Amino acid sequence: MATQKKVRLGLVGTGSRCHSLCDAYHHHKQLEIVACCDTAKGKAEAFAGIFEKITGQKGLRAYSSYEEMLQNEALDALMICCDPDVQVDIACDAMNRGIHVMTEVPAAFSIAQCENLVDTVEKTGCKYQLAEQTRYWKFIQEWRAMAERGEFGHIIYAEGEYLHYEPAWDNFLDRKTGYTTVSADPSFYADPAYRSSWRNWCFRNPIFYLPHTLSPLLSITGGRITKVCCMGTRPLSYATELMSARDIQNAVMYNDQDTVFSVRTGYTSPYGFKAQTGAHWYQIKGTERTVEWARSTIDTPKMFTPVKGTHDGEWKAMDWTCADPDMPDEFKEAAHGGTDFYPIHYFVDAILNDKTPPMDVYKAVETAAPAILAAISCEKGGVMLEVPDFRHRK
Ligand SMILES: NC(=O)c1ccc[n+]([C@@H]2O[C@H](COP(=O)([O-])OP(=O)(O)OC[C@H]3O[C@@H](n4cnc5c(N)ncnc54)[C@H](O)[C@@H]3O)[C@@H](O)[C@H]2O)c1
Numbered sequence: 001m002a003t004q005k006k007v008r009l010g011l012v013g014t015g016s017r018c019h020s021l022c023d024a025y026h027h028h029k030q031l032e033i034v035a036c037c038d039t040a041k042g043k044a045e046a047f048a049g050i051f052e053k054i055t056g057q058k059g060l061r062a063y064s065s066y067e068e069m070l071q072n073e074a075l076d077a078l079m080i081c082c083d084p085d086v087q088v089d090i091a092c093d094a095m096n097r098g099i100h101v102m103t104e105v106p107a108a109f110s111i112a113q114c115e116n117l118v119d120t121v122e123k124t125g126c127k128y129q130l131a132e133q134t135r136y137w138k139f140i141q142e143w144r145a146m147a148e149r150g151e152f153g154h155i156i157y158a159e160g161e162y163l164h165y166e167p168a169w170d171n172f173l174d175r176k177t178g179y180t181t182v183s184a185d186p187s188f189y190a191d192p193a194y195r196s197s198w199r200n201w202c203f204r205n206p207i208f209y210l211p212h213t214l215s216p217l218l219s220i221t222g223g224r225i226t227k228v229c230c231m232g233t234r235p236l237s238y239a240t241e242l243m244s245a246r247d248i249q250n251a252v253m254y255n256d257q258d259t260v261f262s263v264r265t266g267y268t269s270p271y272g273f274k275a276q277t278g279a280h281w282y283q284i285k286g287t288e289r290t291v292e293w294a295r296s297t298i299d300t301p302k303m304f305t306p307v308k309g310t311h312d313g314e315w316k317a318m319d320w321t322c323a324d325p326d327m328p329d330e331f332k333e334a335a336h337g338g339t340d341f342y343p344i345h346y347f348v349d350a351i352l353n354d355k356t357p358p359m360d361v362y363k364a365v366e367t368a369a370p371a372i373l374a375a376i377s378c379e380k381g382g383v384m385l386e387v388p389d390f391r392h393r394k
Contacts, residue, residue: 007100007348010075011036012066012090013082014047017104021081021131024334024341026055030348035073037063038082040178066090075099077351079131079344083198088113095126102129102347106211106371107364111388114365114372118390121361127350129357130364131343132215133336134280139301139320140216143284143291147220152286154258155221160213161264163248163271164279171200171243186242199267200244204235205375206265207249211367213263213280214253215359220284223257224366224391229384230374239269251374272296276322276337291318365390 007030011018014036026033033051038044044062051060063069077100080087088108091101107130108114121128134140146152170180172188173195180197181188188194202208207230214225232249239247248266255261274281275294283292290304301320306313323337334340343359350357366387373385 005352006030006032007351008074008076009033010069010073010078011047012038012069012078012080014038014044015081017081018047018079019050020335021079021340021344022051023054024330025079025344026051026057027330027333028341028344028348029330030352031344033057033060034075035061035063035069037066037069038178039065043179066093070094070097070099077101077127077347080104081131084202085109085198088117091128092116092120095120095124095128098124098126100127100347100351102131102343103364105130105132105215105367106208107368109208109368109372111369111372114369114388114390115393118361118365118393127347127357128361128364129343129347129350130211130215130359130361130367131340131347132212132359132364132367133339133343134212134277135216135219135359136339136342137216137277137322137337138324139293139322140219140282141324142320143282144220146289146291147222147284147286151289152284152291153288155284155286156258157260157262157283157285158217158221159262159283159285160217161281162209162213162279163264163266163269163281165239165267165270167240169199169203169267170197173197184240184243186244189244196244203243203245203267205232205249205378206246206267207232207251207263207374207378208371209265209267210251210263210371210374211364213265213282214261214367214370215363216282217261217263217284218255218363218366221255221257221259221261223255223259224389225253225255225261225370225387226389227254227384227386228252228370228373228377229382230378231382232378237268243268246378249374249378251370251377253370253374275299275301293320362391 048060048062087103168184230251232246237243245268247269250264253261300317331338331341
């Protein structure tokens with residue numbers, strides 16, 4: 001039985017993701033969102049005003065830096081949803097001060113960051129969780145249960161994609177104010193008042209975003225990725241003129257359970273959305289069953305069950321969904337079919353009841369490291385790279 005204590009949460013980064021998460025997080029009965037910070041001028045204050053309007057909760061304290069927030073607040077935990085390349089440093093500093101931490105995808109951008117994250121969790125004993133949420137889609141939960149019951153036989157292949165086109169992303173950041181500009185105008189590259197935003201430099205190697213897709217796939221297959229190689233188009237988009245981005249990258253990976261993986265990512269070409277999941281798509285091929293998500297908005301999810309010993313079998317359209325109709329009411333308020341609530345639910349539960357959260361630090365870096373090495377592989381023309389084992393280090 002959980003105690004009635006509340007977790008006092010601080011928010012680091014009040015950009016678009018923070019807005020979307022807090023719409024739902026404030027419904028959590030054992031969570032008190034007490035403070036927020038953002039390095040862009042006046043952004044945290046503006047967020048505090050919006051937060052009050054949405055939630056009716058007055059007095060969310062706003063700061064212009066993480067350090068200032070920690071000097072003034074006694075926090076139990078942080079939700080770090082700022083630029084992903086600075087999340088690990090903040091997370092490790094916070095855990096060294098005894099503060100529990102949740103970060104956003106992708107968990108890290110270098111193998112050194114992965115090691116730092118694991119070392120710090122092991123040393124401090126703080127709770128760390130990656131807030132990857134697509135692993136909680138209802139159909140992913142069903143596929144996971146099928147795998148646990150052995151219904152796939154041996155899973156020989158897992159495939160996924162996250163192909164999310166926007167005609168213009170928030171590509172450029174005003175150096176003075178710290179605010180980003182939504183534009184695909186390449187003349188910003190030459191303007192000294194601006195620099196590339198995190199999205200813009202990340203999309204040069206979009207495979208950095210592979211963890212979002214690998215997380216649900218690994219939750220079904222089990223095991224860890226041991227080998228990775230990756231190919232991509234040139235680092236100059238064909239579809240978004242003069243944008244410094246690869247339109248697609250595809251990583252081929254292998255895990256320690258003899259399963260082959262193929263995952264692709266891209267953000268700058270119009271790829272076409274899928275029913276319910278939008279930019280996300282998945283397939284699992286086992287010796288006894290194949291399942292796949294709808295490939296387009298005019299397709300349906302489907303399952304193939306072979307007739308043993310023949311090449312025949314039955315393809316069946318399935319009525320799988322993203323949202324779980326039976327989820328508690330507070331989950332239903334969250335984006336991505338309610339799944340954005342699962343990470344905060346498990347994070348608070350881990351803190352209050354001393355549990356290991358489901359997407360713990362090992363699982364987080366086991367999605368990040370293959371992405372980091374895939375980007376390196378692509379830069380080197382597709383060489384195969386070995387992924388370190390973060391659970392058994394010397
Ligand atoms: N899981 C998902 O579905 C999902 C969806 C969107 C974004 N994300 C992730 O969430 C994170 C944030 O994305 P976003 O879309 O909100 O980005 P964003 O650029 O809109 O917001 C990031 C904010 O962090 C602030 N910031 C940067 N450095 C900071 C620092 N050191 N301290 C405090 N604030 C700082 C920026 O000023 C900005 O306001 C990224 O890791 C992204 O990958 C996840």
